[in-house]
Amino acid sequence: MIKSAVIFIVLLASTKVSWGHEKFTIQINEGNAINAVLKSEPFIKINDGYYFFGRESLNWYEAYEKCRVLDSELVTFETDAEFDFVASYLMANDSRENYWTSGNDLGKTGTHKWFTSGQIISTLRWAVNQPDNAGQREHCIHMGYIYQNSKKFELNDRPCAQDNNSLFKYICEAPKLETLSIVVWK
Numbered sequence: 001m002i003k004s005a006v007i008f009i010v011l012l013a014s015t016k017v018s019w020g021h022e023k024f025t026i027q028i029n030e031g032n033a034i035n036a037v038l039k040s041e042p043f044i045k046i047n048d049g050y051y052f053f054g055r056e057s058l059n060w061y062e063a064y065e066k067c068r069v070l071d072s073e074l075v076t077f078e079t080d081a082e083f084d085f086v087a088s089y090l091m092a093n094d095s096r097e098n099y100w101t102s103g104n105d106l107g108k109t110g111t112h113k114w115f116t117s118g119q120i121i122s123t124l125r126w127a128v129n130q131p132d133n134a135g136q137r138e139h140c141i142h143m144g145y146i147y148q149n150s151k152k153f154e155l156n157d158r159p160c161a162q163d164n165n166s167l168f169k170y171i172c173e174a175p176k177l178e179t180l181s182i183v184v185w186k
Protein backbone atom coordinates (compact mmCIF):
# COMPACT_ATOMS: atom_id res chain seq x y z
CA MET A 1 0.00 0.00 0.00
CA ILE A 2 2.65 2.49 1.08
CA LYS A 3 4.90 1.33 -1.79
CA SER A 4 2.26 2.14 -4.43
CA ALA A 5 1.68 5.52 -2.76
CA VAL A 6 5.41 6.21 -3.00
CA ILE A 7 5.53 5.26 -6.70
CA PHE A 8 2.55 7.54 -7.36
CA ILE A 9 4.21 10.42 -5.52
CA VAL A 10 7.55 9.82 -7.25
CA LEU A 11 5.74 10.12 -10.59
CA LEU A 12 4.18 13.36 -9.38
CA ALA A 13 7.57 14.53 -8.18
CA SER A 14 9.15 14.12 -11.59
CA THR A 15 8.40 17.79 -12.20
CA LYS A 16 11.65 19.64 -11.59
CA VAL A 17 12.04 23.15 -10.28
CA SER A 18 14.03 25.56 -12.44
CA TRP A 19 17.54 25.04 -11.03
CA GLY A 20 17.36 21.30 -11.50
CA HIS A 21 16.39 20.09 -8.03
CA GLU A 22 13.55 17.64 -7.59
CA LYS A 23 10.52 19.52 -6.35
CA PHE A 24 9.64 16.81 -3.81
CA THR A 25 11.78 14.81 -1.42
CA ILE A 26 10.23 11.74 0.17
CA GLN A 27 11.36 10.05 3.33
CA ILE A 28 10.07 6.87 4.96
CA ASN A 29 10.67 6.17 8.63
CA GLU A 30 9.76 3.15 10.70
CA GLY A 31 6.94 3.51 13.20
CA ASN A 32 4.83 6.53 14.00
CA ALA A 33 7.71 8.98 13.59
CA ILE A 34 5.59 12.10 14.02
CA ASN A 35 3.53 10.74 16.95
CA ALA A 36 0.31 11.08 14.98
CA VAL A 37 -2.85 10.32 16.94
CA LEU A 38 -3.94 6.91 15.60
CA LYS A 39 -7.25 5.10 15.82
CA SER A 40 -6.05 1.56 16.42
CA GLU A 41 -9.19 -0.17 17.71
CA PRO A 42 -9.67 -3.05 18.16
CA PHE A 43 -5.88 -3.29 18.48
CA ILE A 44 -4.17 -2.40 21.75
CA LYS A 45 -0.74 -0.78 21.75
CA ILE A 46 1.86 -2.71 23.76
CA ASN A 47 5.36 -1.26 23.53
CA ASP A 48 5.96 -0.84 19.74
CA GLY A 49 3.26 -3.25 18.54
CA TYR A 50 -0.52 -3.32 18.15
CA TYR A 51 -2.35 -6.47 19.21
CA PHE A 52 -5.90 -7.83 19.31
CA PHE A 53 -6.79 -10.51 21.85
CA GLY A 54 -9.46 -12.81 20.42
CA ARG A 55 -11.75 -14.29 23.06
CA GLU A 56 -13.25 -17.25 21.16
CA SER A 57 -11.66 -20.70 21.53
CA LEU A 58 -10.72 -21.85 18.03
CA ASN A 59 -8.38 -24.13 16.16
CA TRP A 60 -5.24 -22.56 14.66
CA TYR A 61 -6.66 -22.18 11.15
CA GLU A 62 -9.87 -20.55 12.37
CA ALA A 63 -7.81 -18.20 14.55
CA TYR A 64 -5.68 -17.23 11.55
CA GLU A 65 -8.81 -16.49 9.53
CA LYS A 66 -10.13 -14.25 12.32
CA CYS A 67 -6.92 -12.21 12.17
CA ARG A 68 -7.05 -11.96 8.38
CA VAL A 69 -10.56 -10.51 8.62
CA LEU A 70 -8.93 -7.72 10.65
CA ASP A 71 -6.17 -7.27 8.00
CA SER A 72 -3.70 -8.71 10.50
CA GLU A 73 -2.03 -12.04 11.23
CA LEU A 74 -1.49 -14.28 14.23
CA VAL A 75 1.23 -12.83 16.42
CA THR A 76 4.90 -13.32 15.54
CA PHE A 77 7.45 -12.73 18.29
CA GLU A 78 10.49 -11.46 16.42
CA THR A 79 12.26 -11.07 19.75
CA ASP A 80 11.90 -12.51 23.23
CA ALA A 81 11.47 -8.90 24.40
CA GLU A 82 8.27 -8.69 22.35
CA PHE A 83 7.08 -11.98 23.90
CA ASP A 84 7.82 -10.58 27.36
CA PHE A 85 5.89 -7.34 26.71
CA VAL A 86 2.81 -9.28 25.58
CA ALA A 87 3.12 -11.82 28.42
CA SER A 88 3.41 -8.97 30.94
CA TYR A 89 0.27 -7.38 29.53
CA LEU A 90 -1.64 -10.67 29.89
CA MET A 91 -0.34 -11.24 33.42
CA ALA A 92 -1.33 -7.69 34.40
CA ASN A 93 -4.83 -8.54 33.16
CA ASP A 94 -4.94 -11.79 35.14
CA SER A 95 -5.10 -13.99 32.08
CA ARG A 96 -3.83 -17.56 32.26
CA GLU A 97 -5.43 -18.62 28.99
CA ASN A 98 -3.79 -20.25 25.98
CA TYR A 99 -3.26 -18.10 22.89
CA TRP A 100 -2.30 -19.17 19.37
CA THR A 101 0.73 -17.55 17.73
CA SER A 102 1.68 -17.72 14.03
CA GLY A 103 4.43 -20.27 14.78
CA ASN A 104 4.25 -23.77 13.31
CA ASP A 105 6.24 -26.54 11.64
CA LEU A 106 3.58 -27.39 9.08
CA GLY A 107 6.04 -26.87 6.20
CA LYS A 108 8.67 -29.26 7.55
CA THR A 109 8.19 -31.22 10.75
CA GLY A 110 10.78 -30.19 13.30
CA THR A 111 11.60 -26.84 11.64
CA HIS A 112 9.54 -24.27 13.51
CA LYS A 113 8.96 -20.97 11.75
CA TRP A 114 6.89 -17.84 12.19
CA PHE A 115 4.23 -18.08 9.49
CA THR A 116 4.05 -14.32 8.91
CA SER A 117 7.76 -13.98 8.07
CA GLY A 118 9.05 -17.47 7.23
CA GLN A 119 11.79 -16.92 9.79
CA ILE A 120 13.10 -19.73 11.99
CA ILE A 121 11.81 -19.45 15.55
CA SER A 122 14.79 -18.62 17.71
CA THR A 123 13.58 -18.14 21.25
CA LEU A 124 14.39 -18.95 24.85
CA ARG A 125 10.69 -18.95 25.73
CA TRP A 126 9.88 -22.61 25.03
CA ALA A 127 8.49 -24.46 28.05
CA VAL A 128 10.87 -27.15 29.34
CA ASN A 129 10.94 -30.21 27.02
CA GLN A 130 9.02 -28.35 24.29
CA PRO A 131 8.42 -28.47 21.38
CA ASP A 132 7.93 -32.25 21.67
CA ASN A 133 5.46 -33.02 18.83
CA ALA A 134 3.62 -35.33 21.24
CA GLY A 135 1.82 -38.12 19.39
CA GLN A 136 3.46 -36.82 16.19
CA ARG A 137 0.54 -34.46 15.75
CA GLU A 138 1.63 -31.16 17.36
CA HIS A 139 2.51 -28.61 14.67
CA CYS A 140 1.13 -25.26 15.85
CA ILE A 141 2.54 -23.09 18.61
CA HIS A 142 0.68 -21.37 21.39
CA MET A 143 1.66 -19.43 24.48
CA GLY A 144 0.23 -20.27 27.86
CA TYR A 145 0.91 -21.72 31.30
CA ILE A 146 2.01 -25.04 29.82
CA TYR A 147 2.29 -27.21 32.94
CA GLN A 148 0.23 -27.30 36.11
CA ASN A 149 3.13 -25.84 38.06
CA SER A 150 4.03 -23.22 35.41
CA LYS A 151 4.51 -19.76 36.85
CA LYS A 152 4.74 -17.79 33.62
CA PHE A 153 3.78 -17.77 29.96
CA GLU A 154 5.84 -20.02 27.70
CA LEU A 155 5.62 -21.58 24.25
CA ASN A 156 4.46 -25.11 23.36
CA ASP A 157 3.37 -27.03 20.28
CA ARG A 158 -0.15 -28.49 20.07
CA PRO A 159 -2.35 -30.04 17.35
CA CYS A 160 -3.42 -27.30 14.94
CA ALA A 161 -6.94 -28.72 14.57
CA GLN A 162 -9.10 -31.80 15.13
CA ASP A 163 -8.38 -31.82 18.85
CA ASN A 164 -10.96 -30.60 21.35
CA ASN A 165 -8.19 -29.85 23.87
CA SER A 166 -6.47 -27.48 21.44
CA LEU A 167 -9.16 -24.86 20.94
CA PHE A 168 -7.41 -21.71 22.09
CA LYS A 169 -7.83 -17.99 22.19
CA TYR A 170 -5.56 -16.04 19.87
CA ILE A 171 -3.50 -12.90 19.44
CA CYS A 172 -3.56 -10.95 16.18
CA GLU A 173 -0.75 -8.50 15.43
CA ALA A 174 -1.42 -5.47 13.24
CA PRO A 175 0.98 -4.63 10.40
CA LYS A 176 3.98 -2.48 11.30
CA LEU A 177 3.68 1.27 10.89
CA GLU A 178 5.73 3.41 8.53
CA THR A 179 5.69 7.18 8.36
CA LEU A 180 5.82 8.73 4.90
CA SER A 181 7.06 12.34 4.83
CA ILE A 182 7.07 14.56 1.77
CA VAL A 183 9.16 17.74 1.70
CA VAL A 184 8.35 20.15 -1.09
CA TRP A 185 9.89 23.36 -2.48
CA LYS A 186 6.86 25.60 -2.47
Ligand SMILES: [Ca+2]
Pocket residue numbers: 049075076077078082173
Ligand atom coordinates in the same frame (compact mmCIF):
# COMPACT_ATOMS: atom_id res chain seq x y z
CA1 LIG B 1 5.78 -9.06 16.20
Ligand SMILES: [Ca+2]
Pocket residue numbers: 130131132133134138156157158
Ligand atom coordinates in the same frame (compact mmCIF):
# COMPACT_ATOMS: atom_id res chain seq x y z
CA1 LIG C 1 3.96 -30.02 22.94
